[in-house]
Amino acid sequence: MNAALPWRQWLPEFVLLAMLWGSSFLFMREGAYAFGPFATAWVRVTLAACMLTPVLMWRREWPVLVNNWQHTLFSGLLNAGIPFACYSYALLHLSTGLSSILNATTPLFGALVARVWLGDRLSWSRALGLGLGFGGVALLASHVSGDLSFNPEGMGLAMAACLLATFCYGIAGSYTQRFLKGVPAMVTSTGSLWGASLGLLLPGLYFWPEHAIPLRAWLALGIAGFFCTALAYVLYFRLMAKTGPARAMTVTYLIPVFANLIGVVFLDEVVTSWMLGCAVLIVLGTALASGLIGKR
Helix, strand or coil: CCCCCCHHHCHHHHHHHHHHHHHHHHHHHHHHHHHCHHHHHHHHHHHHHHHHHHHHHHCCCHHHHHHCHHHHHHHHHHHHHHHHHHHHHHCCCCCHHHHHHHHCCHHHHHHHHHHHHHCCCCCHHHHHHHHHHHHHHHHHHHCCCCCCCCCCCCHHHHHHHHHHHHHHHHHHHHHHHHHCCCCCHHHHHHHHHHHHHHHHHHHHHHCCCCCCCCHHHHHHHHHHHHHHHHHHHHHHHHHHHHHCHHHHHHHHHCHHHHHHHHHHHHHCCCCCHHHHHHHHHHHHHHHHHCCCCCCC
16 A cells, blocks of 8 residues: 555555455346346446435536546446456356455456556566566366356356456556546546446346345345445445555455355355465465566
8 A cells, every 4th residue: 555645544445345246246146146247247337326326416526527427437448347247157066255356356357458558667576576476376277066168057267257357357447547647536437437337238038037036135236236245346346446456456365255254154165274274375476467566
């Protein structure tokens, strides 16, 4: 984090955000089994966008959104639309714990994209971090039991979907830094969620389930929409404004802690020692790659 910023100004929001996003894997899994991946992602972002819009108008920040609508809508596809659809699909085939560990590669891709696009300097420690992080992902994949093929039911495709989501998060961080710097967090959050909603509208309706959807699934997506999306995105963009995208993305280091805890308690998932070891390697690599530790 920004060394000049007292920890009391960012730590509570940082931990709360990790808790919200860590729990989102449980609710998205519940929704995906009933709605399917695309409809789950669409309902989640649309509910969140509808919840934030009245707040945006009450704060009289609607004109700011209108002035920045192209960038906010497009960033929504990158930071919510594509990733949420990817994770909704992945959670049908992977445990919440494994998915959250792969999600921890977000700062890894963020550092890589910032180097290529924004020209951020890549020191030896950050280059080492990229190698360690991607090596940890490879080791994690090598010991996953099950069908690792890339067919629709294979775990290989599900893991690739998780990595595509984190790659989109990485692009979104640099995109926001370049085109939406200084835009209020509420504007960025609301505009992004509407962008994701519009992008997912057609696939969400096309793949809408024909069977009756249980109330439990609706409640899960309602919680995911309000707490894990609307509130979480406001917190995330506030952190990004305070600390920059690379530091804000380090919230993904804490997400696996809460996601795995929830998976063990509520879903009877098993966290193996190999998963923990690979998680440590990935987190260490991402910490180096994002400049959180080591020479920057």
